[in-house]
Amino acid sequence: MRRKPVMTLPPPRGRKRVPGSTARAAALAACLAGAPAAADTVLVSVALDPADGGNDHVLPTPSLSADGRFIAFTSWASNLTDPMPNPNDNQPDVYVRDLLLGTTVRVSDPADGGDYANARSTSPSISANGRIVAFVSHASDLIPDDPPGFGSDIYVRDLDAGVIERITLALDGTSAPDGASSSPDLSADGSMIAFHSAASDLAAGDAQDNHDDIFVHDRATGTTTKLTPNADFFSHAPAISADGEHVAFHSRATNLVAGDVNGRDDVFVRHLASATTELVSVADDGGSSDGHSDSAAISASGRYVVFTSSASDLVADDGNAFTDVFVRDLETGTTTLVSRGHDGAPADEHSYNPCISDDGSIIAFHSDASNLAVDDANGSGRDVFVHDVASGVTWRANRALDGGNGDGIAENCGLSGDGRRLAFESTSADLVESDPNGAVSDIFRTDVAGDRIFADDFD
Numbered sequence: 001m002r003r004k005p006v007m008t009l010p011p012p013r014g015r016k017r018v019p020g021s022t023a024r025a026a027a028l029a030a031c032l033a034g035a036p037a038a039a040d041t042v043l044v045s046v047a048l049d050p051a052d053g054g055n056d057h058v059l060p061t062p063s064l065s066a067d068g069r070f071i072a073f074t075s076w077a078s079n080l081t082d083p084m085p086n087p088n089d090n091q092p093d094v095y096v097r098d099l100l101l102g103t104t105v106r107v108s109d110p111a112d113g114g115d116y117a118n119a120r121s122t123s124p125s126i127s128a129n130g131r132i133v134a135f136v137s138h139a140s141d142l143i144p145d146d147p148p149g150f151g152s153d154i155y156v157r158d159l160d161a162g163v164i165e166r167i168t169l170a171l172d173g174t175s176a177p178d179g180a181s182s183s184p185d186l187s188a189d190g191s192m193i194a195f196h197s198a199a200s201d202l203a204a205g206d207a208q209d210n211h212d213d214i215f216v217h218d219r220a221t222g223t224t225t226k227l228t229p230n231a232d233f234f235s236h237a238p239a240i241s242a243d244g245e246h247v248a249f250h251s252r253a254t255n256l257v258a259g260d261v262n263g264r265d266d267v268f269v270r271h272l273a274s275a276t277t278e279l280v281s282v283a284d285d286g287g288s289s290d291g292h293s294d295s296a297a298i299s300a301s302g303r304y305v306v307f308t309s310s311a312s313d314l315v316a317d318d319g320n321a322f323t324d325v326f327v328r329d330l331e332t333g334t335t336t337l338v339s340r341g342h343d344g345a346p347a348d349e350h351s352y353n354p355c356i357s358d359d360g361s362i363i364a365f366h367s368d369a370s371n372l373a374v375d376d377a378n379g380s381g382r383d384v385f386v387h388d389v390a391s392g393v394t395w396r397a398n399r400a401l402d403g404g405n406g407d408g409i410a411e412n413c414g415l416s417g418d419g420r421r422l423a424f425e426s427t428s429a430d431l432v433e434s435d436p437n438g439a440v441s442d443i444f445r446t447d448v449a450g451d452r453i454f455a456d457d458f459d
Contacts, residue, residue, distance in 0.1 A: 068421025357419030
């Protein structure tokens with residue numbers, strides 16, 4: 001059956017839905033056109049001495065707590081938690097910034113209390129309350145007597161307890177697995193961790209298949225479950241729902257669902273309770289799509305999945321031949337194009353790396369397009385955009401101090417669960433009053449402009 005590319009979302013929490021979407025969209029666009037968001041932007045990757053600036057660049061992608069107070073990120077800088085840059089610390093580490101207290105802690109600390117770990121740590125994911133952080137590391141000194149591995153492994157740190165535990169262990173519970181692991185994503189309470197791995201000895205009944213698979217680890221029971229059993233090709237980049245019951249990911253496997261015949265990367269969701277897998281990047285006519293799809297993120301309940309795709313047949317009117325951002329409502333079986341021009345025209349360049357709020361009402365992503373927002377005047381420069389699903393309005397998040405365009409690119413964003421805070425990476429030096437390291441890439445956090453627009457008296 002051919003499905004119309006429309007989607008209906010519940011009203012965003014704490015906001016009034018305004019009758020008449022056209023009037024609401026027009027009012028929102030008018031307000032955003034002059035909204036000086038720079039006053040709400042703060043530097044996250046700040047040095048211990050703020051006058052110094054971080055002495056090196058950050059890496060993708062920041063992860064936020066539910067309220068946006070805590071932000072986990074990766075940086076090459078060695079002066080974020082130390083008074084002076086350490087010339088011997090030449091590997092990236094994982095950090096958490098508390099924006100209420102203005103403090104930064106290094107997550108990837110060695111077990112012996114030394115100055116730095118002996119290898120790189122990246123790719124953090126933080127729990128809803130900001131206490132638990134999962135990350136990837138090549139280091140062998142994060143925990144005592146850490147068994148030597150085959151590359152990267154998944155670790156979790158409890159910031160309150162100050163304890164690091166290794167997640168990726170072989171079935172015997174003590175040995176290193178026989179393959180590398182990456183891309184961890186935490187459930188809201190930090191009890192469940194999804195990741196991908198080339199290892200064949202993490203889960204009972206698994207066998208070596210020479211490609212990456214998706215796994216989920218239950219910290220309470222200590223068990224790891226393979227979510228892509230017997231897959232005939234690789235699977236990557238899982239995103240787990242807040243309750244830990246649904247995991248979105250992309251895969252080139254052809255046997256995860258019946259009728260997947262396009263031979264391309266597709267986005268899927270694994271439902272843990274039913275042990276079933278669902279195709280998300282489905283064509284408008286219900287068949288296989290004609291392009292690659294990846295970069296999935298999932299809402300708290302698992303109902304909405306946002307992703308990127310080069311396919312031209314996910315919705316009826318996608319004709320721009322660029323990678324776009326889409327959102328799929330698994331309850332209604334409908335897909336909506338998100339990265340559309342502000343006038344309804346197709347986007348004039350590629351869009352990437354979407355993220356979604358817990359309730360699915362706010363979607364953010366970065367794009368090279370110049371026609372997504374009415375106030376985007378920097379041509380083909382890469383920017384971060386926020387999309388309000390109910391109104392259909394998209395606006396640019398990386399504003400300079402004067403409300404105009406920043407003097408660098410912005411990309412790789414993360415949203416707080418409540419959808420009110422957005423973090424991103426940028427080389428701009430004019431987003432905040434003081435950015436001492438200039439064009440070196442930093443992490444910034446900004447308030448989502450909708451907080452100022454959707455007031456209780458907005459009608």
